[in-house]
Every structure is written in C-alpha cells, then in structure tokens.
Amino acid sequence: MPSDFLTLDEFLAQMAVPRSTFFRWKAIGLAPRHYKMPNRSIRIRRADFESWLSAREEPQAA
Numbered sequence: 001m002p003s004d005f006l007t008l009d010e011f012l013a014q015m016a017v018p019r020s021t022f023f024r025w026k027a028i029g030l031a032p033r034h035y036k037m038p039n040r041s042i043r044i045r046r047a048d049f050e051s052w053l054s055a056r057e058e059p060q061a062a
Helices: 008-015 019-027 046-055
Strands: 005-007 042-045
Touching: 005 008, 005 046, 008 019, 008 042, 042 046
Parallel strands: none
Antiparallel strands: 005 042
C-alpha cells in the first residue's frame, strides 16, 4: 500500500526534473504544497501533488 506522502526523490523521479528545479519552483512559489520534517526531509502529500498537477493541465485545443 503506497504512503499518503511522496518523498522529494519520488516527486523528482515522477516529474523527471532535477532537485535544483524543485528548489527554484519553491523559491518562486510554484512548487506543490509540501512539509519539511524535523529531520529536514521534504514530504509532499499525494493529494496535494495531484491537485498541483491538475492545476497545470493545458486546455485541449479546439
């Protein structure tokens, strides 16, 4: 059963982007909502990831 959260590495693999891209997105406010854990790791709730991804969907050409 999958976790309710993605690790940063799982997110990066799914999006096929380097770590630097995530932190650039974070700096300019475009990264998905995420949580910084006490051990400084980053977690992204799957529901937040899916919502973030859906919000970036381009409309279909007519």
